[in-house]
Amino acid sequence: MKADLTKALRKINDFYGLALKDEQIKLVQEKTTFFSMKEKSSNTHGDLGNVFFRKGKILKRIYPVLYKQTWRSWECFLQKR
Secondary structure, three states: OOOOHHHHHHHHHHHOOOOOOHHHHHHHHHHOOHHHHHHHHHHHHHHHHHHHOOOOOHHHHHOOHHHHHHHHHHHHHHHHO
């Protein structure tokens, strides 16, 4: 989905039987970017907005090596399925 958001949105559009035009899909694409959602988070999530939208880089600093290895093993397991 991240690699080709437009294609993914068209699949969702087709799956739900919607009839969104290209302009509408482009608008959805713009409104659902991380940056756009983060900017509007105070309107949609109040004071908790900044808590929910983070870069996801904090885990690298707080998780010890053991947790990283465990996570990688789960990722490998899930990819094989």
